[in-house]
Amino acid sequence: MAAPPPHLLTIAPLATFSPAGTSRAWCSVPHPSAPLLATASSDKSARIYSLTDYRLHSIASGGHKRSVRAAAWKPGVKGESVLATGSFDASVGVWRRWDDGEIQVHKDPRDEDEDEDEGVGEEEDGWRFSVILDGHESEVKGVAFNAGGQYLATCSRDKTVWVWEEIEEDNWETVAVLQEHEADIKCVVWHPQEDLLASGSYDDTIRLYREDLDDWACIAVLMGHESTVWGLAFEPIGNKSWAGKGALSSEQQAFFDEREKSGPRLISCSDDTTIRVWQRKPKEHVEVPTGQGRMPSILRTHNIEEDWFEATRLPQAHSRAVYAVGWSPITGRVVSAGSDGKITVYEEQWITEPHLDHSGTSASTTDPNAPRTEWVVVAELDGGHGVFEINDVCWTKRRDKDRKNNDEEIIITTGDDGEVKAWTMNEK
Amino acid sequence: MDDDIQNANPTILNASDLPSRRQDSNVQHRKDGGTGLFDALMPSYAYPYNAPETPSDSGDSAEDEIREEIDEQEVYDLISNISDPEHPLSLGSLAVINLPDIHILPPSSPSSQISTVVVDLTPTISHCSLATVIGLGVRVRLEQALPPRFRVDVRIKEGTHSTAAGVTKQLGDKERVAAASENATLQGVIRKMLETCE
Numbered sequence: 001m002a003a004p005p006p007h008l009l010t011i012a013p014l015a016t017f018s019p020a021g022t023s024r025a026w027c028s029v030p031h032p033s034a035p036l037l038a039t040a041s042s043d044k045s046a047r048i049y050s051l052t053d054y055r056l057h058s059i060a061s062g063g064h065k066r067s068v069r070a071a072a073w074k075p076g077v078k079g080e081s082v083l084a085t086g087s088f089d090a091s092v093g094v095w096r097r098w099d100d101g102e103i104q105v106h107k108d109p110r111d112e113d114e115d116e117d118e119g120v121g122e123e124e125d126g127w128r129f130s131v132i133l134d135g136h137e138s139e140v141k142g143v144a145f146n147a148g149g150q151y152l153a154t155c156s157r158d159k160t161v162w163v164w165e166e167i168e169e170d171n172w173e174t175v176a177v178l179q180e181h182e183a184d185i186k187c188v189v190w191h192p193q194e195d196l197l198a199s200g201s202y203d204d205t206i207r208l209y210r211e212d213l214d215d216w217a218c219i220a221v222l223m224g225h226e227s228t229v230w231g232l233a234f235e236p237i238g239n240k241s242w243a244g245k246g247a248l249s250s251e252q253q254a255f256f257d258e259r260e261k262s263g264p265r266l267i268s269c270s271d272d273t274t275i276r277v278w279q280r281k282p283k284e285h286v287e288v289p290t291g292q293g294r295m296p297s298i299l300r301t302h303n304i305e306e307d308w309f310e311a312t313r314l315p316q317a318h319s320r321a322v323y324a325v326g327w328s329p330i331t332g333r334v335v336s337a338g339s340d341g342k343i344t345v346y347e348e349q350w351i352t353e354p355h356l357d358h359s360g361t362s363a364s365t366t367d368p369n370a371p372r373t374e375w376v377v378v379a380e381l382d383g384g385h386g387v388f389e390i391n392d393v394c395w396t397k398r399r400d401k402d403r404k405n406n407d408e409e410i411i412i413t414t415g416d417d418g419e420v421k422a423w424t425m426n427e428k
Numbered sequence: 429m430d431d432d433i434q435n436a437n438p439t440i441l442n443a444s445d446l447p448s449r450r451q452d453s454n455v456q457h458r459k460d461g462g463t464g465l466f467d468a469l470m471p472s473y474a475y476p477y478n479a480p481e482t483p484s485d486s487g488d489s490a491e492d493e494i495r496e497e498i499d500e501q502e503v504y505d506l507i508s509n510i511s512d513p514e515h516p517l518s519l520g521s522l523a524v525i526n527l528p529d530i531h532i533l534p535p536s537s538p539s540s541q542i543s544t545v546v547v548d549l550t551p552t553i554s555h556c557s558l559a560t561v562i563g564l565g566v567r568v569r570l571e572q573a574l575p576p577r578f579r580v581d582v583r584i585k586e587g588t589h590s591t592a593a594g595v596t597k598q599l600g601d602k603e604r605v606a607a608a609s610e611n612a613t614l615q616g617v618i619r620k621m622l623e624t625c626e
Binding site: 341383 | 577600610
């Protein structure tokens with residue numbers, strides 16, 4: 001077998017956000033519109049960094065009694081930023097801060113008194129701890145807003161996923177408590193278009209949920225991982241990874257059209273060191289037969305269960321637990337990182353010719369079930385945070401003044417050393 | 429209190445039977461003067477950032493040099509004096525920690541600096557509910573004392589405990605270990621266990 005081709009891309013250090021925290025940082029989440037990044041820290045605070053100069057912007061602190069494990073920005077908010085934080089103290093905090101334009105107004109000396117008069121809760125660096133969501137019985141491990149911003153999902157070691165809805169400002173209602181997992185739930189993510197929620201757990205499974213007749217229910221269980229599922233990411237909508245590669249052949253077009261019917265795929269990473277891609281089987285709209293064989297259910301007018309299967313695995317790149325995966329909306333590339341400190345970038349490529357190690361050559365080319373694409377490692381870097389573990393990795397658009405273009409992306413990693421780093425992808 | 433003791437009559441090894449550098453004439457004699465001294469030099473609550481480099485004459489010692497300085501015996505010395513949570517005895521003398529069950533794995537690739545310390549524990553009785561606490565104490569001790577380039581895997585030896593795999597999985601979960609170390613009660617128990625490591 002031929003040696004794998006050398007990687008075409010390099011991962012180059014761009015910046016370390018400063019000042020870094022002095023203890024473990026768990027994850028970093030880019031703001032949906034502003035050039036800000038929220039880092040959940042074991043020092044009980046969320047550090048907000050600027051993506052334009054890689055410096056500390058503000059700190060949301062004074063709300064949690066233990067480590068802040070997770071953070072999520074509420075999308076679609078105007079004039080202010082809303083951040084949800086999940087903590088080992090079993091609570092979820094919702095923080096608000098007027099956007100910097102507004103802050104400039106407040107810096108007018110006449111407004112200072114006004115600020116003091118407000119006196120709403122803890123206020124530091126402009127962050128107001130506006131509401132605390134109590135309900136979980138033990139450490140909160142993950143928080144996520146749906147694309148529309150009205151739902152907040154939270155998960156905990158108490159084996160439950162909660163879905164909260166903001167009825168009106170700072171008035172949150174519990175709309176679901178999902179008790180499907182058999183253990184500690186590590187992460188929650190929402191589908192980019194649908195109100196479909198996914199959770200990954202210490203019980204090695206992934207579960208999917210959706211609302212059905214005013215009630216949220218588990219609609220699929222994804223089994224396959226052999227240990228804790230640490231991270232999940234949905235394929236971003238408008239994954240344009242194939243568009244930039246020139247005209248598609250009719251064969252390719254047909255393949256992608258067919259796959260489009262499944263909708264965005266889901267990627268998962270695990271303590272078992274594997275990264276897997278899951279895909280939905282498109283539903284065939286078959287009428288439920290009536291008559292003697294099967295009675296249509298009276299309670300459930302339609303079947304909301306979905307059939308998801310493991311479509312493929314990414315090449316084995318990590319030697320220890322993989323804690324996080326990110327899926328780029330621009331390039332369709334996936335980035336992963338974990339306990340071994342390595343950052344790996346993968347790309348999905350069309351299989352142009354059958355592999356040489358297949359024996360029956362003509363048979364394998366015509367096999368309709370043969371995979372048409374494969375994931376290959378296009379870049380990797382050891383020791384991203386020195387000898388420390390990397391707890392989180394994601395893509396975000398580059399916002400500093402030296403960006404090559406408005407679509408340039410950077411990788412953000414978050415480590416046990418308390419540091420958050422930005423990386424660029426360069427052609428070799 | 430006595431009612432709580434799960435194993436009232438554990439087998440105790442003689443101190444002279446425990447493995448130590450002094451009995452191992454094949455091992456090159458080292459400048460740090462052996463196990464006792466080494467222990468004293470290891471602050472037990474140092475955070476990884478200021479984890480002491482192992483005592484060495486060459487202050488600017490290369491990474492490779494440090495790598496060779498930590499071996500299984502040293503790991504044993506770091507953890508064998510941890511006290512059992514229910515007996516005034518060390519985990520070494522109770523044979524919960526045994527030298528042959530400690531392994532140091534080199535980096536998995538030439539570009540990696542990460543070594544792995546694997547410790548297999550043998551609980552004194554097969555249903556001991558304290559196995560998790562003991563394992564946590566060992567993990568905390570090693571994370572505090574070893575340089576951060578070491579990953580620490582503390583496991584319960586297969587076949588020695590009714591829920592060995594379950595306890596091992598918990599001990600391998602950094603998030604649970606981190607949350608446990610923020611729990612005051614558990615922290616107190618572990619601090620007490622580690623007092624004898626000074």
